[in-house]
Amino acid sequence: MTTLSKPMKKFSPLAQAAMDYYQSQAKQLMQAEGEGHAVTAFRQAALNRFLEQGFPTRKDEDWQFTPLSNFLKTHYAFNGVSRIDEAAIAAVKPKVDGWHLVFVDGYFSEILSDDLAGMPSGVSLESGKDALDFEQGFRVFADHETDIEQDAFGMLNAMLFDDGLFIELAAHVRLAKPIVVSYVQTLASHANTTRCKIKLGRGAQLQLIEQYVAIDAGCGFENSVCEIDLAEQAKMSQVIWQNLPEQGMFFNNQFIDLAEQAQFNTHYIGLGSAISRHQNHVQMAGERIESEQNSICFARNQQIMDTRTYTGHSVEWGASRQLHKLVLADQAIGVFNGMIKVDQKAQKTDGMMDNKNLLLSNKAQMNAKPQLEIYADDVKCSHGSASGQISADQIFYLQARGLTKQQARQLVTLAFLMEPLESVADHAVRDWLQQALSAAVTPYLN
Amino acid sequence: MFLNIENLHAQVEDKTILKGINLRVNPGEVHAIMGPNGSGKSTLSSVLAGREDYEVNAGEIRFLDHDLLEMDADERAQQGVFLAFQYPVEIPGVSNKLFMHTALNAKRAAEGLPALDMFDFEQLALEKMKRLEMSPIMLERSVNVGFSGGEKKRNDIFQMAMLEPKLCIMDETDSGLDIDALRIVANGVNALRSNERSFIVVTHYQRLLDHIKPDFVHVLYDGKIIKSGGFELAQELEERGYDHLIQAYEKV
Ligand SMILES: Nc1ncnc2c1ncn2[C@@H]1O[C@H](COP(=O)(O)OP(=O)(O)O)[C@@H](O)[C@H]1O
Numbered sequence: 001m002t003t004l005s006k007p008m009k010k011f012s013p014l015a016q017a018a019m020d021y022y023q024s025q026a027k028q029l030m031q032a033e034g035e036g037h038a039v040t041a042f043r044q045a046a047l048n049r050f051l052e053q054g055f056p057t058r059k060d061e062d063w064q065f066t067p068l069s070n071f072l073k074t075h076y077a078f079n080g081v082s083r084i085d086e087a088a089i090a091a092v093k094p095k096v097d098g099w100h101l102v103f104v105d106g107y108f109s110e111i112l113s114d115d116l117a118g119m120p121s122g123v124s125l126e127s128g129k130d131a132l133d134f135e136q137g138f139r140v141f142a143d144h145e146t147d148i149e150q151d152a153f154g155m156l157n158a159m160l161f162d163d164g165l166f167i168e169l170a171a172h173v174r175l176a177k178p179i180v181v182s183y184v185q186t187l188a189s190h191a192n193t194t195r196c197k198i199k200l201g202r203g204a205q206l207q208l209i210e211q212y213v214a215i216d217a218g219c220g221f222e223n224s225v226c227e228i229d230l231a232e233q234a235k236m237s238q239v240i241w242q243n244l245p246e247q248g249m250f251f252n253n254q255f256i257d258l259a260e261q262a263q264f265n266t267h268y269i270g271l272g273s274a275i276s277r278h279q280n281h282v283q284m285a286g287e288r289i290e291s292e293q294n295s296i297c298f299a300r301n302q303q304i305m306d307t308r309t310y311t312g313h314s315v316e317w318g319a320s321r322q323l324h325k326l327v328l329a330d331q332a333i334g335v336f337n338g339m340i341k342v343d344q345k346a347q348k349t350d351g352m353m354d355n356k357n358l359l360l361s362n363k364a365q366m367n368a369k370p371q372l373e374i375y376a377d378d379v380k381c382s383h384g385s386a387s388g389q390i391s392a393d394q395i396f397y398l399q400a401r402g403l404t405k406q407q408a409r410q411l412v413t414l415a416f417l418m419e420p421l422e423s424v425a426d427h428a429v430r431d432w433l434q435q436a437l438s439a440a441v442t443p444y445l446n
Numbered sequence: 447m448f449l450n451i452e453n454l455h456a457q458v459e460d461k462t463i464l465k466g467i468n469l470r471v472n473p474g475e476v477h478a479i480m481g482p483n484g485s486g487k488s489t490l491s492s493v494l495a496g497r498e499d500y501e502v503n504a505g506e507i508r509f510l511d512h513d514l515l516e517m518d519a520d521e522r523a524q525q526g527v528f529l530a531f532q533y534p535v536e537i538p539g540v541s542n543k544l545f546m547h548t549a550l551n552a553k554r555a556a557e558g559l560p561a562l563d564m565f566d567f568e569q570l571a572l573e574k575m576k577r578l579e580m581s582p583i584m585l586e587r588s589v590n591v592g593f594s595g596g597e598k599k600r601n602d603i604f605q606m607a608m609l610e611p612k613l614c615i616m617d618e619t620d621s622g623l624d625i626d627a628l629r630i631v632a633n634g635v636n637a638l639r640s641n642e643r644s645f646i647v648v649t650h651y652q653r654l655l656d657h658i659k660p661d662f663v664h665v666l667y668d669g670k671i672i673k674s675g676g677f678e679l680a681q682e683l684e685e686r687g688y689d690h691l692i693q694a695y696e697k698v
């Protein structure tokens with residue numbers, strides 16, 4: 001008989017069944033990769049952790065408002081044959097001039113992606129699948145493994161990721177057009193597990209657009225992890241558009257490291273999925289870094305939308321800006337959790353985090369927790385969160401000029417949602433986002 | 447009949463504010479409504495424009511062929527009722543351009559006219575703004591956000607000029623304006639005067655009336671019109687204030 005130092009955690013039958021299922025899937029993948037492969041030990045370590053910790057429950061503070069029971073009920077499949085409808089895929093690609101890459105059901109599709117032959121030298125692009133073929137290839141995606149595996153979805157990602165994207169720009173390389181990555185789901189109840197790594201050399205510049213959408217019966221479980229690494233003076237702007245079907249599941253976790261004078265700007269737009277959780281972990285470990293994190297979420301029916309940021313200032317003169325806006329209709333649940341942490345050495349930090357929410361129904365529920373943790377004494381930091389309803393004064397003003405009540409509510413709500421887009425610098429990208437957001441949200445505003 | 451208000455009673459929550467207003471306005475007339483703070487001037491203006499917070503519990507308002515009280519605020523606006531607000535509202539994120547383009551086309555649709563495209567709209571808007579000495583930049587800015595008090599009032603008059611309403615109700619448009627802004631606003635109003643268009647001008651001061659020359663002046667007190675007269679009544683009020691009228695009214 002063995003004595004355990006820690007009592008084993010008890011899991012609900014629902015959670016246990018899901019754990020057994022994902023364990024079996026991971027084992028299949030490891031078998032296919034072959035026992036001798038270095039990635040096997042990596043996956044096995046994640047699996048061990050997963051079996052010990054399991055899925056979070058509402059007792060875990062970080063998951064208090066994001067119950068997973070609806071996620072656990074479905075065992076998402078890792079195999080399946082995608083029916084590729086080229087016209088339908090072309091139709092959902094963002095209307096933006098750029099280098100378009102396409103993933104179908106979690107796998108990179110070379111045929112559907114643009115020919116990258118014309119890319120300037122100094123740009124390396126590789127699919128995660130190709131990287132995994134190398135003995136130590138997975139390591140390029142695992143710089144933050146301890147942090148990644150803080151939660152079950154990070155562990156699942158380590159156990160099961162089978163494709164993804166590696167992008168590297170050498171020093172001073174600037175892409176004139178954005179790289180536009182479409183993750184398209186075509187299968188129901190399918191799991192798409194990807195890892196990305198984006199590395200910008202000194203002074204390099206990249207604009208990245210990622211979208212998560214579905215065609216046909218597509219409606220699955222997206223689990224992605226992304227590491228972003230900006231060297232000195234590198235500059236990156238990112239847009240993530242998530243508009244999966246209402247029953248989809250979306251978990252995205254980003255780890256962003258910024259060096260001296262780097263500039264990073266990200267916008268997350270969340271419209272779809274039954275449960276969605278988008279997280280940024282930004283580390284500002286150099287002088288005069290500028291970071292900006294924004295999000296726009298519109299949730300309706302029973303949707304749960306969870307947005308989280310962690311922003312660590314560890315060196316002087318960093319500036320971080322954040323604006324997070326949620327509109328909640330029906331019985332939707334919104335969660336915002338943000339933390340700005342300022343180390344003792346990070347004097348002259350300028351940190352601002354703002355969360356504003358519009359509740360269109362009195363059954364909708366917003367849970368906001370903006371936090372500051374400051375150990376330096378000469379800093380300028382602020383955080384705030386406010387939730388409210390549409391102002392009756394505004395609606396009357398617009399009606400008094402001849403707009404119907406519905407037009408007035410649409411105009412005011414869209415204007416509220418669009419505000420974070422003002423900091424999208426590229427006009428073509430901003431125009432696309434404004435049109436796409438308006439088209440996606442307007443049908444639900446009355 | 448252009449506008450006929452009969453025995454109008456209105457309340458908000460449990461408080462009766464309008465206690466039997468009678469007012470008849472013919473096409474082309476300018477009526478001034480004066481009265482101390484709290485007498486119900488803004489309430490009357492809001493009830494005419496269709497604000498829902500006020501409950502009308504007696505009386506009738508006929509406007510052209512319409513029973514005005516049966517119509518929503520937007521229908522009234524489309525039929526030619528316009529209220530320039532005492533406190534114009536800020537709408538972050540909605541540009542003046544988008545707002546007025548939408549409003550103008552809503553009105554044109556109600557009149558069976560085709561929509562104006564952005565180009566024609568802009569041309570028209572810039573013309574009207576020039577007359578009101580407004581910078582073209584104002585068209586791009588969010589409705590009233592960051593505008594000074596005077597700019598907000600001018601923006602309302604700009605909207606009035608764009609929509610060319612039949613009945614213009616101006617609620618203390620002159621308060622908070624300096625002499626230049628007052629002149630510009632008054633010129634804007636005078637440019638709109640015609641035999642078909644009528645005005646109800648709510649004000650505390652004679653100075654706007656000096657520019658606009660109303661045909662009738664009414665004193666509103668405690669939810670009722672206690673005295674009506676011509677322009678000379680405004681001059682009398684400027685010299686003597688409201689007290690003597692209120693005292694005379696309360697004795698009866
Ligand atoms: N929404 C409201 N709720 C409660 N009281 C109101 C409201 N609107 C107006 N009142 C009251 O009604 C009275 C008349 O107000 P108002 O019409 O604004 O007067 P005026 O414009 O003549 O100054 C005042 O006593 C005011 O406090």
Ligand SMILES: [Mg+2]
Pocket residue numbers: 487488489532617618
């Ligand atoms: Mg008033």
